[in-house]
Amino acid sequence: MKHALLSLSLSLLTLFSSQAAQPVLRPAETRRQLARIQPEAVRLALEDMAARWPQRCGQTDRAWCATLGERRDALMRRLDAKEPAATAEADALVRQVRAALLANPLLDAEQFLLVRRGANNLALPQNWQQQRDVNRKGLTNEIALLTGLRGAPALTPLHRAEPGTYVGDLQLHWDARRLMFTGENEKRLHRVYELDLAAPSQPKMFPFIPDDDVDNYAGCWLADDSVLFLSNATFIGVPCVVGSSYVAALYRWMPADGAIRRLTFDQDHNWYPTQMPDGRVMYLRWEYSGIVHYVSRLLFTLNPDGTGQRELYGSNSYWPNALFYARPVPGDPHRFTAIVSGHHGVPRMGELVMFDPTRGRRETQGVVQRIPGRGQPVENRVKDELVDDSWPKFLHPWPLGGGYILTACKPEPDALWGLYLVDTFDNITLIHEEQGQALFEPVPIQPTPRPVLLQDHARTAEKHGRVKIVDIYEGPGLAGVPRGTVKSLRLMTYSFAYRGMGSETDRVGFDGPWDVVRIMGSVPVEPDGSAYFEVPANTPISLQPLDAQGRAVQLMRSWLTVMPGELQSCSGCHEPQNSSAGPTRPMQAMARPPSQIRPWYGPERGIAFNREVQPVLDRYCVRCHDGRAGRPDFTLRPGVPIKTKEVYYINANNLFPPAYLALCAYIRSQTQEGDNRLQTPCNFHVSTTELFQILEAGHHGVRLDAESWDRLTTWIDMNRPNHGTWSENVGATRMGRLAERRAEMQRRYANLDEAHEVTYGVATLSAPALPPEEPLPPAPPAPAVPGWPFDAVAARAKQQALGAVTRALDLGGGVSLTLV
Structure with missing residues (x-):
């Protein structure tokens, strides 16, 4: 069923089919995209699409893939030689490959949500921070609607934030009619809002924690329409930065009566809650009580009522430092994708990796593949700034199913942050980018099956x-x-x-x-x-x-x-x-x-x-x-x-x-x-x-x-x-x-009555009988050594005169040590 938002958008936008004219690329950009084409990756993806969707993709002509490598290499040489006709031919080949890969049925959603943000301020928190810590100077951003994905993509604003304020953390409801996002109120405090996509001009604020010294953000709808969200109502500060970043924990809001209950009680931040198809909630938990702080962000799960908190990935590990934006892969009960990032290095961005915890839960044990990186091992590196020199860089992956992922990507250091389709065959296909802008948080507007509804077992009245x-x-x-x-x-x-x-x-x-x-x-x-x-x-x-x-x-x-x-x-x-x-x-x-x-x-x-x-x-x-x-x-x-x-x-x-x-x-x-x-x-x-x-x-x-x-x-x-x-x-x-x-x-x-600042008196020990005082024994007399005193040269000569002296020690278990 077409979404009601179409009535709002059709007057402003023209929907393009995959055969419609695509934008003509600049020569430098044409060469860049031509160089990204991997012929083997294209062939594998098209064969996979034909096998998965034989009615849609099985009859597609793929004969041209046989000469794709030769055509690409020849065009690269002609572009380098500055042949006049080469640019148009290269542009046509790029568009041909793009059209073939974007014909993927997983992209059949007619519309996509994303965040369009000015490239001068990406508003990405450092990896030890939450959203409130971001410098908002010069920040411009909006929630936008993308249409014409397979042809000539176009963006229409749905909700534009005031200059210098943040908007993001997009969460689409299961019915695809409502959008939850993080914004700021008139006091510059972060709050969670709901947007009816049929009437996007009137966002409503959720009635979460209202205090003026508290921020709420990153809402997550649950199967029963209750909401998990992050809040720094903990009044905890991240200790390694002198408490300057206010720690956010997970809270749950019940729409029936407005009750709010805190679910996590951790030392440091929780990040990015998302509900998995089996009903559990996946989130990132940071902790370092006696362990190394720059590598100790662990992927956790809990039930919607807070019960069953346990590690999903990364305990006792030095890699990965962080797993941001983790999301389950549709159609697979175990796999998830996440952004592997560092600590003091680039914020939030990093390598896109697919995991399967059934293979293992420590370091690289559960890695299915880094994308791109088909057939290549993932190194178990120990490094603070883990991904600073790694390209491409990714943000906000949205797994579509199988090995296909919609994601924000910056392929090279001088590239834009654009919207891409990537896959486990190593294709990186540009969908849309805009000069001076970064395109983040892509979300297809289509209904999603509700996760399993897990029964609440917490008895909130008990202590x-x-x-x-x-x-x-x-x-x-x-x-x-x-x-x-x-x-x-x-x-x-x-x-x-x-x-x-x-x-x-x-x-x-x-x-x-x-x-x-x-x-x-x-x-x-x-x-x-x-x-x-x-x-x-x-x-x-x-x-x-x-x-x-x-x-x-x-x-x-x-x-x-x-x-x-x-x-x-x-x-x-x-x-x-x-x-x-x-x-x-x-x-x-x-x-x-x-x-x-x-x-x-x-x-x-x-x-x-x-x-x-x-x-x-x-x-x-x-x-x-x-x-x-x-x-x-x-x-x-x-x-x-x-x-x-x-x-x-x-x-x-x-x-x-x-x-x-x-x-x-x-x-x-x-x-x-x-x-x-x-x-x-x-x-x-x-x-x-x-x-x-x-x-x-x-x-x-x-x-x-x-x-x-x-x-x-x-x-x-x-x-x-x-x-x-x-x-x-x-x-x-x-x-x-x-x-x-x-x-x-x-x-x-x-429901806690804490008094952690109360002190108790100095301990009073029981009174055992003291041991009798024993005088220190007199110092033993100095040993008599013939010829004493003598210097070091004489001492060495005397030692050599004794010859080699050895001693054997029995260490047990058939092991001995010989001292020379």
Whole structure:
């Protein structure tokens, strides 16, 4: 059925058939497009079209493809020789190839939406930003209607943004009658609007979060006509840029009653939600709690009610740095396309890659093909500015089905951003471009089948959910750890950086962590490796498996989030989603009610060095380590700035207690950003630290009580934080009303009562008997060496006189080491 918008457009536009006259190209542009023709790619595409649509394309004359390469090469030579007739002949060949490839039935939509934007300001956020961060100076853009795609394309404006304001994030409704997009209101705040394509002059604003310090954008229609959208109502700031980019999370709006509920609770941005045919929502999630920030944007999925949040692609990987604009490939249950981009390099744009997660979910395992790049391997590169030197560059791919994709493309550095049809055979076919303009976000105006309607399982009135682990020893996370080692799980959560804070100047700890870490407590693990426990809903929670001494044998440098009433299950510790399920057997943990979290010496709170660890030093260490020469100073003293030439530290706002810095020198930890790959179990076990090795060796008779051991262990396992709240880090002036506003948003949209800036008193330890003081043994007498003293030359002569000295060490397992 023809869309109602045709009545608006036909008076202004003429629709062209594929046989209609196409625009004549300039000589330089003719040569450029002629050079892009790949004869083998053209032949493969036309054969594929004939096989897919035999009634439409099966009888097409393809004999001319046999000589296409020769004709192209000959015309290139004639153009280089500046033959007068060559330009017209080359233009005719380009148009012939274009017409053949654009005859693809997947382009049968009569009209296409796109964003036409002035090329002087592309309004693309940096890869660590959201849309509100874009410089809008000189920005001109509009939503436009493209017709005549196969002939002489023409554009008609549908909605023109005011100069200096943004319009984009196009989302067409399933019925193709309504368009959702992001615009700006009169206060320059981003809002989500709906446009009736039959009456496009009157866009309506969605009644999302109305506050004047909040932006809403990137709406996504769901199968039930509710809407997911992004909003920075989180009052979180991206920590590596001092909170200057306000973190956006996913929210859901219900049209029946206007209810809005927050679904994601992550450290950094979510981007580009889109619903998949199976009903799940695909989106990009950025996180870096102990991993490398420039390569840690992971493709995730969740159900429309927020349940079932899990990784789809990119965990424990260094490639790709980012997967922007991911969309499912129609007709395939697994494949998707995305723009592979970098971090500090070009914004949002990059390489167009097709993935299939069933092949693998790490780095290049799931790559089907880079486009163009048929038959070529994709390199697993580790680089910050990953795609700066890679051409062509792409944006906003819209998979049509099979290997055909409608996309914005800039084929060469001096080319325009135009609208192209590309395919997995390596054809890059220009549809339309305009001087001085960039054409973005192509969307065919045609109805789309609604995705599967998934039943909501979240029970929004509840405040808790449950977690079930079938067997924690399954999966590579605890590979090689003997069964029975893990006795419990430590639960921790976070207070992420507020707006306007974070980075090196506001670090919570020295070389880690980025954010305030909060101890929740622990839950038991049964002898068969199973666990079943209750957790607060709408809370990012990390789990650490603990041995009998309460020491972490693995570090979860990410988090899970459970919706109200949800039962979230996992098979083991970091088990691959592509692995087959293990044998079903009764779980010991499921034979009882879910465990409640056992508090850790008090309520949930941020771990602060002076409150949680300094009391241990006061009891056992400061008697000797009191600042006297030659010994580290573990006494409680005012904080000091870090002495360094690094610019980020010179004007640091926060101070570190001297005892904290002294103790950190004896600790081996994962640092602020450790290896992205899955850690080997026990790699950072506290027993590997010099501090624990000294203490366990009976350091001058010091014997810690169980609580003191536990406090040191927990502090180290949680990456040695110094500050337990952001208020004590940056001060009341910078905090302002940020904590109040975040708490208000959490109550309103997450049913949470947060008080993360509340501090608790300094820990009071139980009073074990102190070990008896033992005097230091007298220094041993100097060894008697004949002829002493002697110089280095004499010492070397004496060593040589002894001859070769060797020693063999038995390392076990049939391995020995010979020392020479």
